[in-house]
Amino acid sequence: xxxxxxxxxxxxxxxxxxxxxxxxxxxxxxxxxxxxxxxxxxxxxxxxxxxxxxxxxxxxxxxxxxxxxxxxxxxxxxxxxxxxxxxxxxxxxxxxxxxxxxxxxxxxxxxxxxxxxxxxxxxxxxxxxxxxxxxxxxxxxxxxxxxxxxxxxxxxxxxxxxxxxxxxxxxxxxxxxxxxxxxxxxxxxxxxxxxxxxxxxxxxxxxxxxxxxxxxxxxxxxxxxxxxxxxxxxxxxxxxxxxxxxxxxxxxxxxxxxxxxxxxxxxxxxxxxxxxxxxxxxxxxxxxxxxxxxxxxxxxxxxxxxxxxxxxxxxxxxxxxxxxxxxxxxxxxxxxxxxxxxxxxxxxxxxxxxxxxxxxxxxxxxxxxxxxxxxxxxxxxxxxxxxxxxxxxxxxxxxxxxxxxxxxxxxxxxxxxxxxxxxxxxxxxxxxxxxxxxxxxxxxxxxxxxxxxxxxxxxxxxxxxxxxxxxxxxxxxxxxxxxxxxxxxxxxxxxxxxxxxxxxxxxxxx
Numbered sequence: 001x002x003x004x005x006x007x008x009x010x011x012x013x014x015x016x017x018x019x020x021x022x023x024x025x026x027x028x029x030x031x032x033x034x035x036x037x038x039x040x041x042x043x044x045x046x047x048x049x050x051x052x053x054x055x056x057x058x059x060x061x062x063x064x065x066x067x068x069x070x071x072x073x074x075x076x077x078x079x080x081x082x083x084x085x086x087x088x089x090x091x092x093x094x095x096x097x098x099x100x101x102x103x104x105x106x107x108x109x110x111x112x113x114x115x116x117x118x119x120x121x122x123x124x125x126x127x128x129x130x131x132x133x134x135x136x137x138x139x140x141x142x143x144x145x146x147x148x149x150x151x152x153x154x155x156x157x158x159x160x161x162x163x164x165x166x167x168x169x170x171x172x173x174x175x176x177x178x179x180x181x182x183x184x185x186x187x188x189x190x191x192x193x194x195x196x197x198x199x200x201x202x203x204x205x206x207x208x209x210x211x212x213x214x215x216x217x218x219x220x221x222x223x224x225x226x227x228x229x230x231x232x233x234x235x236x237x238x239x240x241x242x243x244x245x246x247x248x249x250x251x252x253x254x255x256x257x258x259x260x261x262x263x264x265x266x267x268x269x270x271x272x273x274x275x276x277x278x279x280x281x282x283x284x285x286x287x288x289x290x291x292x293x294x295x296x297x298x299x300x301x302x303x304x305x306x307x308x309x310x311x312x313x314x315x316x317x318x319x320x321x322x323x324x325x326x327x328x329x330x331x332x333x334x335x336x337x338x339x340x341x342x343x344x345x346x347x348x349x350x351x352x353x354x355x356x357x358x359x360x361x362x363x364x365x366x367x368x369x370x371x372x373x374x375x376x377x378x379x380x381x382x383x384x385x386x387x388x389x390x391x392x393x394x395x396x397x398x399x400x401x402x403x404x405x406x407x408x409x410x411x412x413x414x415x416x417x418x419x420x421x422x423x424x425x426x427x428x429x430x431x432x433x434x435x436x437x438x439x440x441x442x443x444x445x446x447x448x449x450x451x452x453x454x455x456x457x458x459x460x461x462x463x464x465x466x467x468x469x470x471x472x473x474x475x476x477x478x479x480x481x482x483x484x485x486x487x488x489x490x491x492x493x494x495x496x497x498x499x500x501x502x503x504x505x506x507x508x509x510x
Contacts, residue, residue, distance in 0.1 A: 002117070003156070003359055004128035005164065005351025006109055008102065008144065010073040010184025011213060011246065012318055013038045014345055015109040017117065017125075018352035020360060024168075026345045027113040029053060035318075035344050036109065038184075039243065040069045040101040048088035049506040050101070052108035057243060065240030066093065071214065072101040074185040076140040083239060097493075102147035103500045106130075107507060110153055127154045129355035131347050133181075134160040134188040135207030137374065138423055138468050145465060150500045156358050158465035161347045162190035165316035166200055168350030169341065173197065175311050178297065178336070180329065181347070182290065183317035185212040189293045191301040191310065198357075203308070204300035206293050211286070213319030217245045219283045220252070220274070228262040228270035252276050253322055280324045287328045294332060313338040316346045376460065376468055379420040379433055380408065387433040392460050393468070395427045401462045408456050419444040419456065421470060444472060 005024065007014045012035035018024040029036045031054050041056035042048045044067055051059075059068050067086045075081050075098035084093035087100075114124035130148050132141050141158055148155050162179035171177045176193040188207040194200055218234065221241060225232040252258035256276045261269050280287075302308045313329055313336055320326070320343045329338045342349075377391035392406055422433075422441050459471040 001359060002122060002125045003352065003355040004110065004113060004125060004153075005348045005353070005355050006106065006128050006130045006148070006153075007161065007164070007347040007351065008073060008105060008130065008148075009035070009038055009318065010071055010186070011038055012036065012184070012344060013105055013109060014348040015113050015128075016345065016348040016352040017113065018356035020356065024349040024352035024356075026348060027109075027116055030112060034342075036105075036112075038070065038073065038105055040072070040104045042067045042069070042085065042087040044086055044089055047506060048086075049509070050104040050503050052105055052507075060240045060243050065238065068240060068243075069096070069101040070239045070243050071185065072098040072105070073144075074214070076102070076143045077137055096499075097496050099143050099147045099150070099496060100500055100503060102144065103150045104503055104507065106148045106151035106153060107504050110151065111508075126152055127156055127355065127359060129156050129164075129351040129358065130158055131161045131164050131351050132158055132466075133183070133186040133207065133209065134162050134190055134205045135186060135209045137209075138376075138466070141466050145467070147500075150497065151504065155465075156355050158467075159351065159354060160188070160190070160202075160205070160466075161316065162188045162205065163192065163200060163202065164348075164350035164354065165314060165346040166190070166192045166194075166350065167353050168316075168346040169314040169339070171314070176203070176309060178294070178310050178313045178333075179316060180294070180313055180320060180325075180338075181316040182319040182325065183212050184319065185210075185214050187211040187290055187293055189297040191297055191308075203305075204297045206297040206300060208289060208293050211289055211293070212317075213246070213249075213322075214242060215286050216283055216319070216322070217242050217249055219286060220245050220249050220279065223274065223279065223282050224260050224262045224272060227272045227274065228264065230262060230264045230270070252279060253324075283324070287324060290325070291328060291332045294329070310336050312336060314346070315340045316343045318344050375424050375426060377422055377424060378406075378408065378458065379422055389422055389424065389426070389431055389433050391424070391426065391429050391431075392458065393462065394429065395425070399462060399466055400464055401460065403459055403461045406458045406460075408458065409453055419472070423468075444470070 002017050002019045005016045014026060014035045016024045016026045026034050028034060036053045037057045039056040041051045041059045043051055056068060069085055079097060080095035081098055084095055086093050087096055118124060132144050145155055145158055162181045165179045165181055166177060171194050173194050173196060179190045179192060181188040186207065186209050190205040191203045192200055193203060221237060222232050248258050248260055252274060253276060258274050259271060260274065261271050263269050315338060326338055326340060375391040375395045376393040377389040379387060379389055382388045392404060393401060420441060420443050454474055457473045461469050
């Protein structure tokens, strides 16, 4: 039996296969590369048929950027992409759900993997463990899993990318490592110890959901425009320009310098040269943000064990290949060795190894997360009439929570105050609500209006994939349920599912 591990990345995606008695292996792309660009081109000349990978990425240089979707992973918390794209023959650009290109990418990865293995005489498989950033929100987890399922994948489990990387690096028993996972759009820093052959315990997990290789691309654009003497507007930067400058960045880091033709606002073009040392100095604030995440992770891990020793740093994610990143870590942690071992492949390989353990049942990885990073609470009023959040799932709780029940009464404001659930990053049980939450916020709509003093019973649970389920009931005076319903962080739109099905059907018709 074979199973897959899939790393759906911001810029590049990777799929690995695992079989009994063998080490996981990455399935090469059609271009014989270890990864596939996470880029989708909707080919308007062929009815908007999605094309995934390098061919799609190359369409930007051919002037088809309006039909090219990139960085879908960074938009998974939204219902629609922030940019508009030409995705069909209607002639009008429209915003699309990021789940659509994500499903196309998953479909491409697994269909190509099965085709590749079929040519080698192996059976196909539709089972996989998929990964998500440790810092992603519940709604991002749900939508990522939805995209994979719509692509025909039987998702065995959703696990965090740093945990998958730790399994791939095969850390030793009683060894403690820091997994520094910087991809195209997010940074995760997890400190993980292995207490037995199969027990991986996450001591701390910190991150920045808006820090990754894309930030360096943006800074290269900013630096280029400033050098050329042109005004720079970050809000006007398109995905196509970011993809183009991602290539410039890679060439710059490899060759040590890069010549760039910068287009000005009035069509004029200036040719500039950028030196890698100047670029590293220019992006020092970005690197400093990454080092600050390391400090937060170490502080969290040492909260209960001040003498905790980190044995090594395991690098994962494409952006961690930048020489400046490795040098910054070495300077920041001079006594800890940083290892760079196929960072583009580590997450997919670890996920594949974990998937095999799930289906075989022989090796049972016990992944314990002592700090998942997100809490879930209710927005309510305290006795003084101030808005506060009461966390019902704490940051320090384990991932799997069977059921946790709370009784609450509607405050004196009655139904004018909605029942709101908030995903947040605050460790406290209670805190004053004085800022917009960084992650998910949603109002619970009751089928019947509630009145002052009505009792509402909230039951929360969280499964092994990290997905939260909320059930609300309002018992009447006799103890019977007057109304009961369930809610999730995101709902499945039937129109969206039909569009995805049409995309995938068009891909299969190639």
